[in-house]
Each structure stands twice: as C-alpha cells, then as structure tokens.
Amino acid sequence: MKQYDCTIIGGGPAGLNAALVLGRARRNILLVDEGKPRNRVTHHSHGYLTRDGISPQEFRSIAQKEVLQYPTVQHLPDQVISSQATEDGFRLETAKGGSIFTKKIILSTGLTGNLPSIQNIEHFYGKSLFVCPFCDGWELSDRPLVILAKGQHAFHLAKMVYNWSRDLVICSNGDPELSEAQLSILSNRNIPVYGQPIKELRGLDGELSSVEFTDGQLLKRTGGFVDISWTHASTLHLSLGCETDDTGAVRTDASGQTTVPGIFAAGDTALFSPSQLIIAAGEGSKAAMGVVKDLVDEEF
Ligand SMILES: Cc1cc2nc3c(=O)[nH]c(=O)nc-3n(C[C@H](O)[C@H](O)[C@H](O)COP(=O)(O)OP(=O)(O)OC[C@H]3O[C@@H](n4cnc5c(N)ncnc54)[C@H](O)[C@@H]3O)c2cc1C
Known part of the structure; x- marks a missing residue:
C-alpha cells in the first residue's frame, strides 16, 4: 500500500x-x-x-x-x-x-x-458587500457605504473603512451595542448609526443600491462591509x-x-x-x- x-x-x-x-x-x-x-x-x-x-x-x-x-x-x-x-x-x-x-x-x-441573517445579503456578498477593506476597499473608494455590524466590530470596521470613504453609515439591525464614547466619536466623523431592523438589501446583479428598513425608510448605499x-x-x-x-x-x-x-x-x-x-x-x-x-x- x-x-x-x-x-x-x-x-x-x-x-x-x-x-x-x-x-x-x-x-x-x-x-x-x-x-x-x-x-x-x-x-x-x-x-x-x-x-x-x-x-x-x-x-x-x-x-x-x-x-x-x-x-x-x-x-x-x-x-x-x-x-x-x-x-x-x-x-x-x-x-x-x-x-x-x-x-x-x-x-x-x-x-x-456565516453571514448575518439579513434578507438578500447573499446576492451582494463578494460583489459590492465585502469583509476586508484591504482586499476590496480600493474598489469602493469614496462611495456611499454601509457598515453592517454592531458593537466593537462595527466601531472597528467604521474606523478602518473611513480610510477609503468618508461617506459611511452603520446599520446594526437592532441595538448598536456602542458606548456613549464610541457614538460621540462616530458622530464627530459624521457617521450615523441606524439601529432599526433591516427589511432587506436592494440592488441588481450583485450591486447594492439601498438598505430598506422595516419602518419603510430607504437608505441609498452602493456598497459596504459586513461583519461575519x-x-x-x-x-x-x-x-x-x-x-x-x-x-x-x-x-x-x-x-x-x-x-x-x-x-x-x-x-x-x-x-x-x-x-x-x-x-x-x-x-x-x-x-x-x-x-x-x-x-x-x-x-x-
Ligand atoms: C468575499 C471575499 C473576498 C476576498 N477577497 C480577497 C482579496 O481580494 N485578496 C486577498 O488576498 N484575500 C481575499 N480574501 C481572503 C482569501 O480568500 C483567504 O485569505 C484565502 O482564500 C485563504 O486561503 P486558504 O488556502 O487558507 O483557504 P481557502 O482558499 O479557503 O482554501 C481552502 C480549501 O480547502 C478545501 N477544503 C476544506 N475542507 C476540506 C476537506 N475536508 N477535504 C478537502 N478539501 C477541503 C476547501 O474546499 C478549499 O478549496 C477574500 C475572502 C472573501 C470571503
């Protein structure tokens, strides 16, 4: 043998x-x-x-x-x-x-x-929604981006991605789990935090166009990063x-x-x-x- x-x-x-x-x-x-x-x-x-x-x-x-x-x-x-x-x-x-x-x-x-449970996320993952700014940050430079994350991961990811785009929002799909100090730093950088539940991600052919919340609000975003x-x-x-x-x-x-x-x-x-x-x-x-x-x- x-x-x-x-x-x-x-x-x-x-x-x-x-x-x-x-x-x-x-x-x-x-x-x-x-x-x-x-x-x-x-x-x-x-x-x-x-x-x-x-x-x-x-x-x-x-x-x-x-x-x-x-x-x-x-x-x-x-x-x-x-x-x-x-x-x-x-x-x-x-x-x-x-x-x-x-x-x-x-x-x-x-x-x-393991992707977070958000409607349609798999359609955008790897096309306009990524995990690592060093791998894909350049391609998303200066675009309106979403950070899909909560807590320390959201803060860290926002801090890193800010290097590539200043047009950021955090969507935590529930309690953001951020401290007052973190929220204040984010606010000083004009990074809003949306805690409302997300209904779905929208877009065509893998290209994200917006985040829709369950309260009907629509947020235009053309890419982003997700904590998985x-x-x-x-x-x-x-x-x-x-x-x-x-x-x-x-x-x-x-x-x-x-x-x-x-x-x-x-x-x-x-x-x-x-x-x-x-x-x-x-x-x-x-x-x-x-x-x-x-x-x-x-x-x-
Ligand atoms: C969306 C996305 C985008 C990325 N973009 C970049 C980028 O632009 N640049 C970059 O440098 N990195 C990027 N990465 C990271 C990169 O993909 C990984 O760091 C890299 O693939 C790790 O290589 P690896 O050989 O350790 O594992 P992998 O590339 O994952 O290979 C592991 C292989 O082992 C096989 N395998 C697993 N279990 C078994 C088994 N029991 N028997 C036989 N085979 C098995 C798997 O099927 C797979 O083929 C990205 C990652 C993701 C998720």
Whole structure:
C-alpha cells in the first residue's frame, strides 16, 4: 500500500503553495481538495503581487498547472472526512470512499463565513458587500457605504473603512451595542448609526443600491462591509487532537507544525485574521519547508 510523504488537505493558496514547495523538494505528495474556497463568491482578488485583480478561478487554475508540472505531486478532487493516527503516520478516509496513508499532513482547509441573517445579503456578498477593506476597499473608494455590524466590530470596521470613504453609515439591525464614547466619536466623523431592523438589501446583479428598513425608510448605499463570523471549514483538526488558540485558529509553531507531531497547518486554518491570499500562500510555503525538514531529519 502506497504511503505519501505528505498529504495536503485543502487546495487554496496555502495548500497549493505548500504543494509547489514539496513538489520542488521531490516529495511524493497528494493534494486533496473539495474545491470550495471561501473567496469563490467574488469576481476579483486583490493585493497579490503580479496577480492583482485576478479572478479566484483563474488564480487556482494557474497555480494548479504550475504545481502539477512536478511529477511527484498528485491532485485528488475529493473531501477528507476522517483521519486517524497509525503506527508510522496517518490514515485518511475520503467522501468518495478512498483511503490515504501518509507520513505527514498539512491542514489548509480554510474557513467558512456565516453571514448575518439579513434578507438578500447573499446576492451582494463578494460583489459590492465585502469583509476586508484591504482586499476590496480600493474598489469602493469614496462611495456611499454601509457598515453592517454592531458593537466593537462595527466601531472597528467604521474606523478602518473611513480610510477609503468618508461617506459611511452603520446599520446594526437592532441595538448598536456602542458606548456613549464610541457614538460621540462616530458622530464627530459624521457617521450615523441606524439601529432599526433591516427589511432587506436592494440592488441588481450583485450591486447594492439601498438598505430598506422595516419602518419603510430607504437608505441609498452602493456598497459596504459586513461583519461575519468564521468557523473552520473542516473539523479534522479536532479529531486529530490539534490545539487551537484564543481566536479559534489551529496553534502552530515557527515551522507551521501544530501541537500534534507530524501535522502542520497553514493559511486561514492557522490564522483567522488578518487573512489574505498572499499570507496564506506564504504560510503554506513555510509549512512545506517544515515538513521537508522533519522528513530529512528522520531519514538522514
Ligand atoms: C468575499 C471575499 C473576498 C476576498 N477577497 C480577497 C482579496 O481580494 N485578496 C486577498 O488576498 N484575500 C481575499 N480574501 C481572503 C482569501 O480568500 C483567504 O485569505 C484565502 O482564500 C485563504 O486561503 P486558504 O488556502 O487558507 O483557504 P481557502 O482558499 O479557503 O482554501 C481552502 C480549501 O480547502 C478545501 N477544503 C476544506 N475542507 C476540506 C476537506 N475536508 N477535504 C478537502 N478539501 C477541503 C476547501 O474546499 C478549499 O478549496 C477574500 C475572502 C472573501 C470571503
């Protein structure tokens, strides 16, 4: 039975860059990916040097082509559904019924976002309503924007987005949960706070045009940012016994190794925020180098 040097679970920028480094290190590796990256809702990705503005699909297809040039790299479009330690590594089971034996694992399964419950929000998410001003702030520069958030997150997001547009409103869809001091700072910057319940978001083809409240009031807004909660896209780290930190990210050391020897983590799995393609790719590269160093130490 074949045993891979390393199996990478998750083929976003973290997993793909890990595969590139491991392939170039002549290691037999398997990249298992179910193909649901969290930025798939958006048309353009920004801030990755030489690839600014590229579509997520094109980014992936270029990366997969580069990675699969190396003969020891294999790609499996599948989902890993369970994992367990064996005497000399790990055994993974996939949704399509496969079994994989591997010496090392890189977990790069990423995150899933949970949007707040607002009518129609999914139509605008990733098109004119975003999560990260560093990724999409430039495109929304100087536009009338809405911040869909409450509490400390709303205050922080408004403060950040103010760097890109001064025409901001906060819609908290209920109690804003802001302190008097925060409300006063926001008021001094002409950022109104609307606590009324939102009826729905309006617009066409993903382009937001207004926020409608249940009291009938209509607020013209052509884009914005939303605070969403994040969960791991997979629970494999839990079944493998990897510890997480206070933010929920899988804890890793300087080489990308988790608290379980032989298991590494990279990308959003190991860093909840701030999160970007280039950071994920860099972390994937680091974890791959950690894997190679471990294998070389064991074999030399
Ligand atoms: C709307 C939006 C816009 C964004 N825009 C930008 C931008 O402009 N610029 C930027 O730098 N960043 C942007 N980001 C952030 C960026 O998408 C992430 O930081 C990046 O994708 C993280 O890469 P990753 O490899 O860690 O995870 P992902 O890209 O999420 O990849 C994880 C992969 O693992 C797979 N997977 C999960 N579980 C399993 C399993 N059990 N078995 C097999 N495969 C599995 C998933 O299907 C997925 O393909 C944006 C994010 C969002 C949500």
